[in-house]
Amino acid sequence: EAGVAQSPRYKIIEKRQSVAFWCNPISGHATLYWYQQILGQGPKLLIQFQNNGVVDDSQLPKDRFSAERLKGVDSTLKIQPAKLEDSAVYLCASSPIGGKGGELFFGSGTQLSVL
Amino acid sequence: AQSVTQPDIHITVSEGASLELRCNYSYGATPYLFWYVQSPGQGLQLLLNYFSGDTLVQGIKGFEAEFKRSQSSFNLRKPSVHWSDAAEYFCAVGASTGFQKLVFGTGTRLLVSP
Numbered sequence: 321e322a323g324v325a326q327s328p329r330y331k332i333i334e335k336r337q338s339v340a341f342w343c344n345p346i347s348g349h350a351t352l353y354w355y356q357q358i359l360g361q362g363p364k365l366l367i368q369f370q371n372n373g374v375v376d377d378s379q380l381p382k383d384r385f386s387a388e389r390l391k392g393v394d395s396t397l398k399i400q401p402a403k404l405e406d407s408a409v410y411l412c413a414s415s416p417i418g419g420k421g422g423e424l425f426f427g428s429g430t431q432l433s434v435l
Numbered sequence: 436a437q438s439v440t441q442p443d444i445h446i447t448v449s450e451g452a453s454l455e456l457r458c459n460y461s462y463g464a465t466p467y468l469f470w471y472v473q474s475p476g477q478g479l480q481l482l483l484n485y486f487s488g489d490t491l492v493q494g495i496k497g498f499e500a501e502f503k504r505s506q507s508s509f510n511l512r513k514p515s516v517h518w519s520d521a522a523e524y525f526c527a528v529g530a531s532t533g534f535q536k537l538v539f540g541t542g543t544r545l546l547v548s549p
Binding site: 324360361362363364365368376411413423424426427428429 | 439476477478479480481484525527536537538539540541542
């Protein structure tokens with residue numbers, strides 16, 4: 321079974337530029353999550369989708385971050401414009417409906433450096 | 436709202452020695468508790484989780500954890516550490532109802548000395 325795919329693996333941009341991350345969850349997983357992991361901290365949930373609907377985006381900085389999950393499969397997270405404090409690893413995870421709650425399957429992440 | 440505290444930022448253990456990583460949670464109802472491991476440059480992998488029933492749960496790679504409601508703790512243990520266990524370990528708590536939203540602790544980095 322293929323895992324959660326994320327790209328790119330690394331991204332370096334200058335502040336005020338825009339950037340986009342892509343995630344393809346495990347086939348059949350209805351729930352998709354984007355987490356932000358700042359160095360030295362645990363992952364923080366940015367947004368959660370159930371199919372193509374948003375379940376929770378309470379911690380998403382909506383003035384600069386946006387995410388979509390068209391057709392309920394893959395997802396894109398965008399930052400525009402980026403700030404220095406956005407430097408982090410962005411993790412995508414997925415889980416099946418009816419799966420044991422919390423059993424999230426994570427991708428390897430995209431490491432973003434904002435200069 | 437739920438929260439997790441992992442008081443140890445770093446722990447160094449000799450190979451073959453036992454290990455205990457501490458986790459304390461705060462949640463008003465019955466929590467769902469998890470331990471994830473993250474190797475360098477990798478995503479997180481689930482080691483074990485607790486929902487209900489037996490308070491001692493077994494996970495992968497020889498890890499176990501014990502839920503102690505009276506202490507609001509869910510400590511992770513392993514009787515004999517291997518060099519390959521060096522990684523970052525995250526404790527997480529989720530709500531027992533509704534859509535799963537995990538709150539993670541800040542992690543404990545495990546170093547294994549020869």
